[in-house]
Amino acid sequence: MGISAKAKRGWIDRPDPSEDFTANPVELFFDLAFVFAFSQLVSHLVHHPDVEGMLKVGLIFWMLWLPWTQFTWSANAVSAHSRHVQRVVLIATVASIPMAAATTTALGDGGWLFAGSVVVILAMGLVMMMIAHPVGSDEWKSTILYARPNLIAMAAFLAGAALEDETSRIVLWVAGIAIVAYGTVKAGGGDWVVRPGHFAERHGLIIIIALGEVIVAIAVPVLGALSEEEGLPADTIGSLIAAGMFAALLWWAYFDRPQRVFEHRFSQLHGPDKSRYARDVYTYLHALIVGGVIVSAAALEEITLHPSSDLDLEFRVMLLVGLVMFFGGIEAAVLRAFRVFPPERALAMAALAALLLGGSTIDGLWLIVAIDLIILVALVFEGRRVERLTN
Numbered sequence: 001m002g003i004s005a006k007a008k009r010g011w012i013d014r015p016d017p018s019e020d021f022t023a024n025p026v027e028l029f030f031d032l033a034f035v036f037a038f039s040q041l042v043s044h045l046v047h048h049p050d051v052e053g054m055l056k057v058g059l060i061f062w063m064l065w066l067p068w069t070q071f072t073w074s075a076n077a078v079s080a081h082s083r084h085v086q087r088v089v090l091i092a093t094v095a096s097i098p099m100a101a102a103t104t105t106a107l108g109d110g111g112w113l114f115a116g117s118v119v120v121i122l123a124m125g126l127v128m129m130m131i132a133h134p135v136g137s138d139e140w141k142s143t144i145l146y147a148r149p150n151l152i153a154m155a156a157f158l159a160g161a162a163l164e165d166e167t168s169r170i171v172l173w174v175a176g177i178a179i180v181a182y183g184t185v186k187a188g189g190g191d192w193v194v195r196p197g198h199f200a201e202r203h204g205l206i207i208i209i210a211l212g213e214v215i216v217a218i219a220v221p222v223l224g225a226l227s228e229e230e231g232l233p234a235d236t237i238g239s240l241i242a243a244g245m246f247a248a249l250l251w252w253a254y255f256d257r258p259q260r261v262f263e264h265r266f267s268q269l270h271g272p273d274k275s276r277y278a279r280d281v282y283t284y285l286h287a288l289i290v291g292g293v294i295v296s297a298a299a300l301e302e303i304t305l306h307p308s309s310d311l312d313l314e315f316r317v318m319l320l321v322g323l324v325m326f327f328g329g330i331e332a333a334v335l336r337a338f339r340v341f342p343p344e345r346a347l348a349m350a351a352l353a354a355l356l357l358g359g360s361t362i363d364g365l366w367l368i369v370a371i372d373l374i375i376l377v378a379l380v381f382e383g384r385r386v387e388r389l390t391n
Contacts, residue, residue, distance in 0.1 A: 033096035045298035067121035142190030149183035217301035292325030348378035
Protein backbone atom coordinates (compact mmCIF):
# COMPACT_ATOMS: atom_id res chain seq x y z
CA MET A 1 0.00 0.00 0.00
CA GLY A 2 1.13 3.52 -0.60
CA ILE A 3 1.46 6.19 2.05
CA SER A 4 -1.40 8.62 1.57
CA ALA A 5 -1.17 10.68 4.74
CA LYS A 6 1.82 11.83 6.76
CA ALA A 7 2.36 13.70 10.00
CA LYS A 8 5.58 15.66 10.37
CA ARG A 9 7.48 15.17 13.62
CA GLY A 10 10.79 17.00 13.51
CA TRP A 11 12.66 15.72 10.48
CA ILE A 12 10.75 12.40 10.35
CA ASP A 13 7.63 11.84 8.25
CA ARG A 14 5.28 9.63 10.21
CA PRO A 15 2.59 7.96 8.10
CA ASP A 16 -0.93 7.77 9.43
CA PRO A 17 -1.18 4.85 11.92
CA SER A 18 -3.82 3.21 9.74
CA GLU A 19 -1.47 3.08 6.74
CA ASP A 20 0.52 -0.03 5.90
CA PHE A 21 3.47 -0.28 3.53
CA THR A 22 6.08 -2.64 2.15
CA ALA A 23 9.67 -2.88 3.32
CA ASN A 24 12.05 -0.41 1.77
CA PRO A 25 15.24 -1.65 0.02
CA VAL A 26 17.30 0.13 2.67
CA GLU A 27 15.89 -2.31 5.23
CA LEU A 28 17.11 -5.20 3.11
CA PHE A 29 20.50 -3.50 2.94
CA PHE A 30 20.49 -3.35 6.75
CA ASP A 31 19.90 -7.12 6.79
CA LEU A 32 23.09 -7.84 4.85
CA ALA A 33 25.26 -7.54 7.95
CA PHE A 34 23.11 -10.22 9.56
CA VAL A 35 23.85 -12.55 6.64
CA PHE A 36 27.51 -12.24 7.61
CA ALA A 37 26.76 -12.68 11.32
CA PHE A 38 24.53 -15.72 10.82
CA SER A 39 27.19 -17.42 8.69
CA GLN A 40 29.69 -16.98 11.51
CA LEU A 41 27.26 -18.53 13.99
CA VAL A 42 26.90 -21.54 11.69
CA SER A 43 30.68 -21.86 11.41
CA HIS A 44 31.08 -21.69 15.18
CA LEU A 45 28.50 -24.44 15.67
CA VAL A 46 30.23 -26.68 13.11
CA HIS A 47 33.48 -26.40 15.06
CA HIS A 48 31.87 -26.50 18.54
CA PRO A 49 28.97 -28.98 18.26
CA ASP A 50 28.49 -29.34 22.00
CA VAL A 51 26.12 -27.93 24.60
CA GLU A 52 28.51 -25.12 25.54
CA GLY A 53 28.93 -24.11 21.92
CA MET A 54 25.17 -24.05 21.33
CA LEU A 55 24.50 -22.01 24.47
CA LYS A 56 27.13 -19.44 23.51
CA VAL A 57 25.73 -19.19 20.00
CA GLY A 58 22.26 -18.77 21.51
CA LEU A 59 23.48 -15.85 23.61
CA ILE A 60 25.19 -14.13 20.67
CA PHE A 61 22.15 -14.74 18.46
CA TRP A 62 19.88 -12.95 20.96
CA MET A 63 22.35 -10.08 21.11
CA LEU A 64 22.09 -9.86 17.31
CA TRP A 65 18.30 -10.23 17.32
CA LEU A 66 17.78 -7.26 19.66
CA PRO A 67 19.05 -4.55 17.27
CA TRP A 68 17.36 -6.21 14.30
CA THR A 69 13.97 -6.30 15.96
CA GLN A 70 14.49 -2.81 17.39
CA PHE A 71 14.88 -1.35 13.91
CA THR A 72 11.94 -3.39 12.64
CA TRP A 73 9.69 -1.74 15.23
CA SER A 74 11.20 1.68 14.51
CA ALA A 75 10.84 1.43 10.73
CA ASN A 76 7.33 0.09 11.25
CA ALA A 77 6.37 3.23 13.16
CA VAL A 78 7.96 5.85 10.89
CA SER A 79 8.50 4.10 7.53
CA ALA A 80 11.87 3.69 5.87
CA HIS A 81 10.34 5.13 2.69
CA SER A 82 11.23 8.56 4.11
CA ARG A 83 14.65 9.80 2.94
CA HIS A 84 15.56 10.95 6.44
CA VAL A 85 14.77 7.53 7.91
CA GLN A 86 16.71 5.87 5.11
CA ARG A 87 19.81 7.83 6.12
CA VAL A 88 19.41 6.71 9.72
CA VAL A 89 19.10 3.08 8.62
CA LEU A 90 22.19 3.47 6.43
CA ILE A 91 24.16 4.72 9.44
CA ALA A 92 22.86 1.79 11.47
CA THR A 93 23.97 -0.53 8.66
CA VAL A 94 27.48 0.87 8.89
CA ALA A 95 27.41 0.24 12.65
CA SER A 96 26.16 -3.31 12.11
CA ILE A 97 29.16 -4.33 10.02
CA PRO A 98 31.69 -4.30 12.89
CA MET A 99 29.05 -6.00 15.03
CA ALA A 100 28.83 -8.83 12.51
CA ALA A 101 32.62 -8.98 12.15
CA ALA A 102 33.02 -9.42 15.92
CA THR A 103 30.36 -12.13 16.23
CA THR A 104 32.73 -15.05 16.81
CA THR A 105 35.06 -13.03 19.07
CA ALA A 106 32.29 -11.36 21.11
CA LEU A 107 33.14 -13.43 24.20
CA GLY A 108 36.83 -12.75 23.73
CA ASP A 109 38.83 -9.84 22.39
CA GLY A 110 35.95 -8.56 20.25
CA GLY A 111 33.65 -7.88 23.20
CA TRP A 112 33.89 -4.11 23.08
CA LEU A 113 33.43 -3.94 19.32
CA PHE A 114 30.44 -6.29 19.39
CA ALA A 115 28.62 -4.85 22.39
CA GLY A 116 29.42 -1.26 21.40
CA SER A 117 27.91 -1.77 17.95
CA VAL A 118 24.82 -3.44 19.42
CA VAL A 119 24.31 -0.55 21.83
CA VAL A 120 24.73 2.07 19.09
CA ILE A 121 22.09 0.40 16.91
CA LEU A 122 19.70 -0.06 19.83
CA ALA A 123 20.10 3.58 20.83
CA MET A 124 19.51 4.79 17.27
CA GLY A 125 16.30 2.79 17.03
CA LEU A 126 15.01 4.14 20.34
CA VAL A 127 15.81 7.74 19.45
CA MET A 128 14.11 7.38 16.07
CA MET A 129 10.96 6.07 17.75
CA MET A 130 10.91 8.79 20.40
CA ILE A 131 11.37 11.58 17.85
CA ALA A 132 8.61 10.14 15.68
CA HIS A 133 5.88 10.57 18.31
CA PRO A 134 4.65 13.88 19.76
CA VAL A 135 5.87 14.42 23.30
CA GLY A 136 3.15 13.39 25.73
CA SER A 137 1.25 11.21 23.25
CA ASP A 138 0.26 7.69 24.24
CA GLU A 139 2.78 6.25 21.74
CA TRP A 140 5.53 8.47 23.16
CA LYS A 141 4.72 7.32 26.71
CA SER A 142 4.86 3.68 25.61
CA THR A 143 8.23 4.26 23.97
CA ILE A 144 9.61 5.93 27.13
CA LEU A 145 8.30 3.06 29.27
CA TYR A 146 10.11 0.62 26.99
CA ALA A 147 13.27 2.75 26.70
CA ARG A 148 14.02 3.02 30.42
CA PRO A 149 14.88 -0.65 31.02
CA ASN A 150 16.64 -0.70 27.66
CA LEU A 151 19.08 1.94 28.88
CA ILE A 152 19.90 -0.28 31.86
CA ALA A 153 20.33 -3.25 29.51
CA MET A 154 22.68 -1.26 27.27
CA ALA A 155 24.77 -0.36 30.31
CA ALA A 156 24.90 -4.07 31.20
CA PHE A 157 26.08 -4.93 27.70
CA LEU A 158 28.89 -2.36 27.87
CA ALA A 159 29.82 -3.35 31.41
CA GLY A 160 30.03 -6.98 30.31
CA ALA A 161 32.30 -6.04 27.43
CA ALA A 162 34.63 -4.32 29.90
CA LEU A 163 35.13 -7.57 31.83
CA GLU A 164 37.84 -9.98 30.75
CA ASP A 165 36.33 -12.96 32.55
CA GLU A 166 34.09 -14.81 30.08
CA THR A 167 31.65 -16.09 32.69
CA SER A 168 31.11 -12.63 34.17
CA ARG A 169 30.57 -11.19 30.70
CA ILE A 170 28.01 -13.87 29.89
CA VAL A 171 26.15 -13.21 33.16
CA LEU A 172 25.89 -9.48 32.46
CA TRP A 173 24.82 -10.01 28.86
CA VAL A 174 22.16 -12.53 29.86
CA ALA A 175 20.97 -10.06 32.48
CA GLY A 176 20.79 -7.35 29.81
CA ILE A 177 18.70 -9.56 27.53
CA ALA A 178 16.38 -10.39 30.46
CA ILE A 179 15.97 -6.67 31.20
CA VAL A 180 14.99 -5.98 27.58
CA ALA A 181 12.46 -8.83 27.79
CA TYR A 182 11.07 -7.28 30.97
CA GLY A 183 10.76 -3.96 29.14
CA THR A 184 8.75 -5.54 26.32
CA VAL A 185 6.37 -7.12 28.84
CA LYS A 186 6.05 -3.90 30.85
CA ALA A 187 5.30 -1.79 27.78
CA GLY A 188 3.23 -4.44 26.00
CA GLY A 189 -0.10 -3.02 27.16
CA GLY A 190 0.66 0.46 25.88
CA ASP A 191 -0.19 2.15 22.60
CA TRP A 192 2.12 1.36 19.68
CA VAL A 193 2.01 1.93 15.95
CA VAL A 194 2.10 -1.54 14.41
CA ARG A 195 1.46 -2.25 10.74
CA PRO A 196 0.71 -5.94 9.98
CA GLY A 197 1.88 -6.01 6.36
CA HIS A 198 5.26 -4.49 7.09
CA PHE A 199 5.81 -6.66 10.17
CA ALA A 200 4.95 -9.85 8.30
CA GLU A 201 7.17 -8.94 5.35
CA ARG A 202 10.20 -8.01 7.46
CA HIS A 203 10.07 -11.22 9.47
CA GLY A 204 9.55 -13.27 6.34
CA LEU A 205 12.65 -11.66 4.87
CA ILE A 206 14.83 -12.45 7.86
CA ILE A 207 13.71 -16.09 7.60
CA ILE A 208 14.75 -16.04 3.94
CA ILE A 209 18.15 -14.76 5.03
CA ALA A 210 18.45 -17.58 7.56
CA LEU A 211 17.42 -20.11 4.90
CA GLY A 212 20.20 -18.68 2.78
CA GLU A 213 22.60 -20.12 5.35
CA VAL A 214 21.23 -23.57 4.51
CA ILE A 215 22.10 -22.93 0.86
CA VAL A 216 25.58 -21.81 1.87
CA ALA A 217 25.98 -24.92 4.03
CA ILE A 218 25.16 -27.29 1.18
CA ALA A 219 27.52 -25.41 -1.15
CA VAL A 220 30.56 -26.04 1.08
CA PRO A 221 31.26 -29.61 -0.14
CA VAL A 222 30.87 -28.49 -3.74
CA LEU A 223 33.52 -25.81 -3.31
CA GLY A 224 35.83 -28.26 -1.55
CA ALA A 225 35.51 -30.93 -4.23
CA LEU A 226 35.90 -28.51 -7.13
CA SER A 227 38.90 -26.76 -5.58
CA GLU A 228 40.64 -30.13 -5.34
CA GLU A 229 39.53 -30.96 -8.91
CA GLU A 230 37.94 -34.20 -7.73
CA GLY A 231 34.61 -33.59 -9.40
CA LEU A 232 31.42 -34.31 -7.54
CA PRO A 233 31.03 -37.85 -6.14
CA ALA A 234 27.61 -39.46 -6.40
CA ASP A 235 27.03 -39.29 -2.62
CA THR A 236 27.83 -35.57 -2.62
CA ILE A 237 25.37 -34.96 -5.45
CA GLY A 238 22.77 -36.95 -3.55
CA SER A 239 23.36 -34.98 -0.36
CA LEU A 240 23.05 -31.71 -2.28
CA ILE A 241 19.68 -32.76 -3.67
CA ALA A 242 18.45 -33.97 -0.27
CA ALA A 243 19.70 -30.84 1.48
CA GLY A 244 18.14 -28.64 -1.17
CA MET A 245 14.85 -30.44 -0.61
CA PHE A 246 15.29 -29.85 3.12
CA ALA A 247 15.62 -26.09 2.56
CA ALA A 248 12.58 -26.10 0.24
CA LEU A 249 10.50 -27.94 2.83
CA LEU A 250 11.41 -25.43 5.53
CA TRP A 251 10.33 -22.66 3.15
CA TRP A 252 7.05 -24.49 2.51
CA ALA A 253 6.50 -25.08 6.23
CA TYR A 254 6.55 -21.33 6.91
CA PHE A 255 5.57 -19.45 3.76
CA ASP A 256 2.83 -21.67 2.33
CA ARG A 257 0.32 -20.96 5.12
CA PRO A 258 1.72 -19.72 8.46
CA GLN A 259 3.09 -16.41 7.20
CA ARG A 260 -0.23 -15.46 5.58
CA VAL A 261 -2.43 -16.53 8.48
CA PHE A 262 -0.19 -14.77 11.01
CA GLU A 263 -0.58 -11.54 9.06
CA HIS A 264 -4.33 -12.06 8.62
CA ARG A 265 -4.85 -12.57 12.35
CA PHE A 266 -2.63 -9.56 13.05
CA SER A 267 -4.83 -7.32 10.91
CA GLN A 268 -7.93 -8.32 12.88
CA LEU A 269 -6.60 -7.03 16.21
CA HIS A 270 -6.74 -3.55 17.69
CA GLY A 271 -5.15 -1.52 20.47
CA PRO A 272 -2.90 -3.25 23.02
CA ASP A 273 -3.92 -6.68 21.71
CA LYS A 274 -2.26 -5.78 18.43
CA SER A 275 1.03 -4.72 20.00
CA ARG A 276 1.12 -7.76 22.29
CA TYR A 277 0.52 -10.00 19.28
CA ALA A 278 3.40 -8.36 17.40
CA ARG A 279 5.66 -8.83 20.42
CA ASP A 280 4.74 -12.47 21.05
CA VAL A 281 4.35 -13.87 17.53
CA TYR A 282 7.01 -11.84 15.77
CA THR A 283 9.59 -10.45 18.21
CA TYR A 284 9.73 -13.56 20.42
CA LEU A 285 8.60 -16.61 18.47
CA HIS A 286 10.15 -15.62 15.14
CA ALA A 287 13.49 -15.41 16.93
CA LEU A 288 13.00 -19.08 17.78
CA ILE A 289 12.12 -19.90 14.16
CA VAL A 290 15.13 -18.05 12.73
CA GLY A 291 17.45 -19.55 15.33
CA GLY A 292 16.19 -23.01 14.44
CA VAL A 293 17.14 -22.52 10.80
CA ILE A 294 20.65 -21.41 11.78
CA VAL A 295 21.22 -24.41 14.07
CA SER A 296 19.87 -26.79 11.41
CA ALA A 297 22.19 -25.26 8.80
CA ALA A 298 25.24 -26.06 10.92
CA ALA A 299 24.28 -29.72 11.23
CA LEU A 300 23.43 -29.86 7.54
CA GLU A 301 26.89 -28.61 6.63
CA GLU A 302 28.47 -31.49 8.51
CA ILE A 303 26.20 -33.99 6.74
CA THR A 304 26.95 -32.68 3.26
CA LEU A 305 30.67 -32.71 4.02
CA HIS A 306 30.54 -36.40 5.00
CA PRO A 307 27.42 -37.84 3.33
CA SER A 308 28.57 -41.48 3.50
CA SER A 309 29.55 -41.41 7.17
CA ASP A 310 27.48 -41.90 10.29
CA LEU A 311 26.50 -38.57 11.81
CA ASP A 312 27.98 -38.03 15.27
CA LEU A 313 25.54 -37.76 18.15
CA GLU A 314 26.44 -34.09 18.71
CA PHE A 315 25.31 -33.14 15.21
CA ARG A 316 22.21 -35.33 15.37
CA VAL A 317 21.21 -33.58 18.58
CA MET A 318 22.01 -30.23 16.99
CA LEU A 319 19.82 -30.98 13.99
CA LEU A 320 17.00 -32.13 16.26
CA VAL A 321 17.27 -28.96 18.35
CA GLY A 322 17.18 -26.82 15.23
CA LEU A 323 14.12 -28.58 13.83
CA VAL A 324 12.29 -28.44 17.16
CA MET A 325 13.05 -24.72 17.42
CA PHE A 326 11.82 -24.11 13.87
CA PHE A 327 8.65 -26.20 13.95
CA GLY A 328 8.04 -25.57 17.64
CA GLY A 329 8.26 -21.82 17.06
CA ILE A 330 5.68 -22.02 14.29
CA GLU A 331 3.46 -24.30 16.43
CA ALA A 332 3.65 -21.87 19.35
CA ALA A 333 2.86 -18.93 17.06
CA VAL A 334 -0.20 -20.74 15.67
CA LEU A 335 -1.31 -21.54 19.20
CA ARG A 336 -0.84 -17.90 20.25
CA ALA A 337 -2.71 -16.60 17.21
CA PHE A 338 -5.61 -19.04 16.96
CA ARG A 339 -5.61 -21.18 20.12
CA VAL A 340 -5.23 -24.31 18.00
CA PHE A 341 -2.44 -26.89 17.88
CA PRO A 342 -1.59 -28.45 14.48
CA PRO A 343 -1.13 -32.17 15.27
CA GLU A 344 0.80 -33.09 12.10
CA ARG A 345 3.83 -30.99 13.00
CA ALA A 346 3.88 -32.29 16.56
CA LEU A 347 3.84 -35.86 15.27
CA ALA A 348 6.59 -34.97 12.81
CA MET A 349 8.76 -33.62 15.61
CA ALA A 350 8.24 -36.83 17.60
CA ALA A 351 9.21 -38.92 14.55
CA LEU A 352 12.26 -36.73 13.92
CA ALA A 353 13.35 -37.14 17.54
CA ALA A 354 13.10 -40.94 17.27
CA LEU A 355 15.02 -40.93 13.99
CA LEU A 356 17.82 -38.59 15.05
CA LEU A 357 18.36 -39.99 18.52
CA GLY A 358 18.16 -43.59 17.38
CA GLY A 359 19.71 -43.38 13.91
CA SER A 360 23.36 -43.73 14.92
CA THR A 361 24.14 -46.17 12.10
CA ILE A 362 22.41 -44.29 9.28
CA ASP A 363 24.62 -42.49 6.77
CA GLY A 364 24.20 -38.74 6.64
CA LEU A 365 22.71 -38.80 3.14
CA TRP A 366 19.97 -41.27 4.04
CA LEU A 367 19.33 -39.48 7.29
CA ILE A 368 18.47 -36.28 5.40
CA VAL A 369 16.33 -38.24 2.94
CA ALA A 370 14.37 -39.74 5.85
CA ILE A 371 13.99 -36.29 7.46
CA ASP A 372 12.73 -34.86 4.17
CA LEU A 373 10.12 -37.63 3.89
CA ILE A 374 8.86 -37.10 7.44
CA ILE A 375 8.48 -33.34 6.93
CA LEU A 376 6.89 -33.81 3.50
CA VAL A 377 4.29 -36.28 4.79
CA ALA A 378 3.43 -33.98 7.70
CA LEU A 379 2.96 -30.95 5.44
CA VAL A 380 0.88 -32.86 2.91
CA PHE A 381 -1.48 -34.24 5.57
CA GLU A 382 -1.68 -30.84 7.24
CA GLY A 383 -2.55 -29.22 3.94
CA ARG A 384 -5.33 -31.72 3.27
CA ARG A 385 -6.79 -31.24 6.75
CA VAL A 386 -6.78 -27.45 6.42
CA GLU A 387 -8.40 -27.64 2.98
CA ARG A 388 -11.18 -29.84 4.38
CA LEU A 389 -11.81 -27.35 7.19
CA THR A 390 -11.90 -24.33 4.88
CA ASN A 391 -14.05 -25.87 2.12
